[in-house]
Amino acid sequence: MTASVARRTASVEETERLGEALAPSLRVGDVIALRGPLGAGKTRFVAGLARGLAAGARVRSPTFTLVNEYPGRIALAHLDLYRVEPADVEALGLDDYLEGGALVVEWGEKLPASRRSEALVLDFAIVSERERAISADAAGDRGAELLAAWHAADGGSLGREDG
Secondary structure (H helix, E strand, O other): OOOOEEEEEHHHHHHHHHHHHHHHOOOOOOEEEEEEOOOOOOHHHHHHHHHHHHOOOOOOOOOOOOOOEEEEOOOOOOOOEEOHHHHHHHHHHHHHHHHHEEEEEOOOOHOHHHHHHOOEEEEEEEEEOOEEEEEEEHHHHHHEEEEEEEHOOOHHHHHHEEE
């Protein structure tokens, strides 16, 4: 993992804007692993990613469906592994999603290590009712590129804490 970069958002809208600002950097085969408790803003961040990729669909949590797909500039596959055992993750057909677009995974710690080897990993924490802290780490060369994009994504308009 590389040095982490942390951000704070003061609203749902800021969390979504951070995802939207990162979206132009995504390309087919990218993996973003999201970690954090229920209600920490992971799905709202994905909503911003989808908007930034020009996906017209409303983003909903895939807790019960496991996977939601959003077509846009590139396809975005949104997985929620909350109810999935780590041993069962590969059975979801991850290769198919990665061949056609980017993969963003809630409860990303359940992804096999091989799937996180080139990923951007975002950790969400609840600071207050509206405020969230989101820290980013990266693995591999592509993960480092995405981390650099995360660092530059909002042009400094959102709270930043370099770590």
